[in-house]
Amino acid sequence: MAAAPMSFAFTLLAACISVLHHAPAAAAAAPANQIAGFLDCLAASLPAGVVYTHASRSYQSVLESSIKNLLFDTPATPTPVAVVEATDASHVQAAVRCGVGHGVSVRSRSGGHDYEGLSYRSLDAARAFAVVDMAGGALRAVRVDVRGRAAWVGSGATLGEVYYAIANKTSRLGFPGSIGPTVGVGGFLSGGGFGLMLRKHGLASDHVLDATMVDAKGRLLDRAAMGEDLFWAIRGGGGGNFGIVLSWKLRLVPVPATVTVFTVHRSRNQSATDLLAKWQRVAPSLPSDVFLRVVVQNQNAQFESLYLGTRAGLVAAMADAFPELNVTASDCIEMTWVQSVLYFAFYGTGKPPEMLLDRGTGRPDRYFKAKSDYVQEPMPSQVWETTWSWLLKDGAGLLILDPYGGEMARVAPAATPFPHRQALYNIQYYGFWSESGEAAAAKHMGWIRGVYGEMEPYVSKNPRGAYVNYRDLDLGVNDDGDGGGGVASARYEKATVWGRAYFKANFERLAAVKAKVDPDNYFKNEQSIPPLPS
Structure with missing residues (x-):
């Protein structure tokens, strides 16, 4: 291939x-x-x-x-x-x-x-x-039970290690994690976690069956001991809030013997604006076996798909729902599920599975900043024309558009702390640079904050949503002052500014769980959930 x-x-x-x-x-x-x-x-x-x-x-x-x-x-x-x-x-x-x-x-x-x-x-x-x-x-171990379709996974394991361990046991099970193989399991699941199978199988945290954690008293708890409220909170309420989760029991999902992928590029002068405008309507309503995301960079829209089936099925689905994209059989590549993980993680075919075991210990040379949004209604075409002009600016980064729908839309927003299931799609704004110094940082930070501001009229409102696993301190930071009474109330109110962006109506319930399991607010950081004031 x-x-x-x-x-x-x-x-x-x-x-x-x-x-x-x-x-x-x-x-x-x-x-x-x-x-x-x-x-x-x-x-x-x-x-x-x-x-x-x-x-x-x-x-x-x-x-x-x-x-x-x-x-x-x-x-x-x-x-x-x-x-x-x-x-x-x-x-x-x-x-x-x-x-x-x-x-x-x-x-x-x-x-x-x-x-x-x-x-x-x-x-x-x-x-x-x-x-x-x-x-x-042991906090990095992965133990796969093929017969039980489950795995116990340490929080210190990477998603790549999980994928490798599953594929070593069977080709007919997988896990709906992200494309980043060096992402740690603990943080990923704590924020909900989504990837290329989210339209078929929902969030990664939807498949957590049990967990072990250490609470603020130093006790070791499993699901039965922690209770259902705390178990609800750790599956999407953000890392570092309620204790330290040591391991997770995950339900594995069936995958077909053959999956199909494609990556096609359409430039601005190849009707990419019209394609993006239609993609917003098409991608969230495709059959749940089809995932079609877009990376928008420079003057190019890169459409990427994972289909849980054969080439013929993907070509037919695209021809039926999105003929304007003009996907052909020659664009599509059939492979196994674990090969598709390698394809999206390492830019092509023929990569050995052992690459998934690399935790990424080399020294990178980039700075980056990310922000996120949720889109509830399709944006007008002129918004995408304006976006192209932003992508021509000095210091421009890229946009990643991940569609929801399918299983995501069928799960209630309060089922787990992750509240954005009814959105059409998520936008990640990603700015990056290699030059050191304040001037370079200001230029690139200015770009990402500028394009984010430009999008404000067209994204979710009251509150404007954000994804906790794309943590963004621009949304606000905690007042870490100690004390009770009015101080605790003021601290909670300040935290609601960023907290409702990530969790919407679920934020108050998360704070109530925090007050129950960590009333002294031992586990805290600049965007940790404070206890709900009594």
């Missing part, structure tokens, strides 16, 4: 998904006795070689192992007082208990793909924090 043409967009996204270099700043400016007591507690509670502090020779390389954005590779970035490379549940429990006892918050990291880096950095140098990294040992 010939290699399929893949745009620079996918090369770029994979580069941004790989690991970035990070130079740790000085330890947080918290009381020395507080930090010393915490570190002494870790030393007494954990085996040698698990805890890395600023005094450790390997601290920097361990911290860098899952950093994804050069924006946070600065000497001024507050860094953790310790990184715990947890390989067992007891290590996580000890870290949490030490943190609670000494007033040092703990943040968990699985793959490090948080777009704002909140799994490993803080905005406040005055507050000490530590990182529990779960990319090792």
Whole structure:
């Protein structure tokens, strides 16, 4: 099979998904006795070689192992007082208990793909924090049960490791994860998680059957012990809010022996504007076996499809619903499901499955910023004409359009914390650059914020929606002041600004769960859910 043409967009996204270099700043400016007591507690509670502090020779390389954005590779970035490379549940429990006892918050990291880096950095140098990294040992294990159509997966595993483990056991089961093989399972599922099978099988978190987690008391809980409210909250309520999820039991989904993919390019002068305008109506209403997304970059629209069936079926579906795209049999490539995962992750055919095991430990060379929107009604054609002009600007990035419909539209918005199921499609605005310096950052940040502002009249409103796994601190950050009464109420109200963008009406329920399971707000970051005031 010939290699399929893949745009620079996918090369770029994979580069941004790989690991970035990070130079740790000085330890947080918290009381020395507080930090010393915490570190002494870790030393007494954990085996040698698990805890890395600023005094450790390997601290920097361990911290860098899952950093994804050069924006946070600065000497001024507050860094953790310790990184715990947890390989067992007891290590996580000890870290949490030490943190609670000494007033040092703990943040968990699985793959490090948080777009704002909140799994490993803080905005406040005055507050000490530590990182529990779960990319090792039992917390990274994947155990596939073909007969039971399920898998237990550690939060520290990557999606690529999950796909590889499934394909090693059977060619007739899969999992509806994203195209990024280095994405960590923990963060992905915590935000809901969607990928190329979402129209057939919904969100990844819809397939979570059980989970184990450590709560703010250091207890190890499964679904039965945590209760259904907390189990609801962890399946889409965002990472770092309610505790540290260690592992997930996933329902695997059937996949056919043959799937079909295509990637076709249509330029602005090849009626791409009209195609985009129609795509908005067609893609969410196609049969659920068909997924048709678009990457819009420069003056080109790249249409990409995964079809859970044969070439003939995909060609017929396109001819019936979207003849203007003029998809032919020669555009389509038949393959197995795991080959389709490799195709979208690595830009072509013939890639060995072992590539899925690469966690992306090379040093990237890019900065990036992302924002997101949900579209409820098709945009007028003139909006796409305006968008082309934005894509000609100096500092332009790209847009990724992912259609919903199918199974997504059939599930109630309150079934899990993810509330955007009735949208036509999601937009991700992605800005990226390799030049260092404030001027370069301002140019590229200005582009992404400018095109985002341009789209405001045409996207969801009251609130304007956003996807929590495309975390965006432009939406607002928490007031991290301590105290109760009016302080707690003010903190909650401030958090609703960003919280309702991600969760809409589900935000209040998430805050109520937080008040029940972590009333002292131990697990917190700049966009963590606060307890609902009593």
